[in-house]
Amino acid sequence: IGLLLKNLTGIDPDLTLSLHLLDASGKRISSTTTASPVTFRPLGTELVYFQLSIPAGLPAGKYRVELEAKRFDEKVAIQKYKLREDLFIEVHEPVAGSLEVLQASALTDPVTALGAYTLLDLEQTPNLRLRLQLLRPATDETKLDEVRISLVDVHTGAKILCGISRVSDLAHSDQPAQLQTVPLKGSLAEQLTLGHVYRLAVEGIRSGKTYDLWPTALRQAYLGFLGVSAMPKGGDPRIIQALDPAQVKPEEEPKKPEEEKKPEITPVDEASAFTPIWQYFPGEARLRVQGEGLRLAEVFSLSGKLLQTQALTGALETEFSLGSLPSGIYLIRLVGTSGSRTIRVRR
Incomplete structure (x- = not known):
């Protein structure tokens, strides 16, 4: 697990x-x-x-x-x-000598192999499907009726069905068969919760009984999703604002920066007593931060991808560089002992 x-x-x-x-x-x-x-x-x-x-x-x-x-x-x-x-x-009850999952992937561009934990962006791939390779051995006499592919919320146990295939449509072969889910969009995507982790489940159905087809030798695939509207109840609103690009207002085109000039940047509003003082130097792509009990800085893209982490070790004042990042707008989450604050800067 x-x-x-x-x-x-x-x-x-x-x-x-x-x-x-x-x-x-x-x-x-x-x-x-x-x-x-x-x-x-x-x-x-x-x-x-x-x-x-x-x-x-x-x-x-x-x-x-x-x-x-x-x-x-x-x-x-x-x-x-x-x-x-x-x-x-x-x-589930064990079932031997039946269908077995060989590999799981997400049909992104390029295709993403699903590993221990994979974060998928439904805005980047609006018609995202999951693909499974299964092998049906010639000795299969289990007489399964159908195969069901689901996403199981590990927080709540809720199961979201996203694919069904009849076993009779899968030939006995030494070559793996490929099954795909329906696109993860519309009402199906609305059931997904931002910040929750989902287990990819593949189950066989026979006479109303359910059998797990995921082999013990294959590491279980877990998924998270960006670009979904639902938010977890009782979650940390600061984390949601840092990861959800819908919370970010469009940035106006800035004037040509001057040396040591601090641009106007509106921080994302967060309920926190933590109020660090910060100054960004665009000519050097350098950020200076002052505040009590500084602990951590996390740099996110607008799609919510974590790009850079900087430990601040409780210093009252520190500096770090964004020089390794390409031009663009970034969310920077500053964490202190009394809370956190998210700001936006243009590199």
């Missing part, structure tokens, strides 16, 4: 993470712990994998996943943290 975890504090803790699988009564069925502590940078994101064993004979059904984090240091006793939202996984 892969979890995409974000540290929402201004500290950089080392956390020992434990993952527990619970049944409907809350009883722990299986547990696993990371081999070594995971280091999180302030407000940083880490993808952590857990090898969770499913006990033999476990009935098919929906099970809750619980994450427990323990922090150890010299001054603080053991602290325990839990996720704000419940996570669920579905356990």
Whole structure:
């Protein structure tokens, strides 16, 4: 199981993470712990994998996943943290010798192979489809009726169906068959939530029963989406504004900059007591920031892609360069111990 975890504090803790699988009564069925502590940078994101064993004979059904984090240091006793939202996984009955997923990809330009975690922009590819390669062995006698492709929200367990194919249309062959989803747009895209992570699920249906066709040897594919309108309830509005280009007002064409001249730039409005003083020098593509407890600077493109990260180590004043970036407008998120502020600059 892969979890995409974000540290929402201004500290950089080392956390020992434990993952527990619970049944409907809350009883722990299986547990696993990371081999070594995971280091999180302030407000940083880490993808952590857990090898969770499913006990033999476990009935098919929906099970809750619980994450427990323990922090150890010299001054603080053991602290325990839990996720704000419940996570669920579905356990299916095993099916042997049937269809098996070989590869998954997104039909972007060029094609994007889906790995551990892939962020896809639905504005850049308005008719985006997902493609799967499956192999149906000649010995397949499972008599599955159809294959269903879904996106499963790992935060809520909600399942979004995006493709169905009848197994009878897939020939027995040594060559893999290719299945595609419907385009991820319209009412389907409206079901996606900005900031949520989705697991790509491939399931076989026979006589009303569901079987998981994703092989254990193939690393599970997780997806995130930009260019969707829905926002997570109770989420961090600062993160949403940093990632959603719809929140950014069009920039007026600036006058020709003069040396050491500070242009007029309107910061994205955020509810925060953190008010850093900043000055941008366009001739040198250099940003100077002053503020109490500066911790981190993150540079985003208007499409929400994270381009650059700069640790500020609590300094009262610091400078960093945007010289490695091409000309354009960028969102810069400044993070301090008391909050954060997002500004816009033209490189």
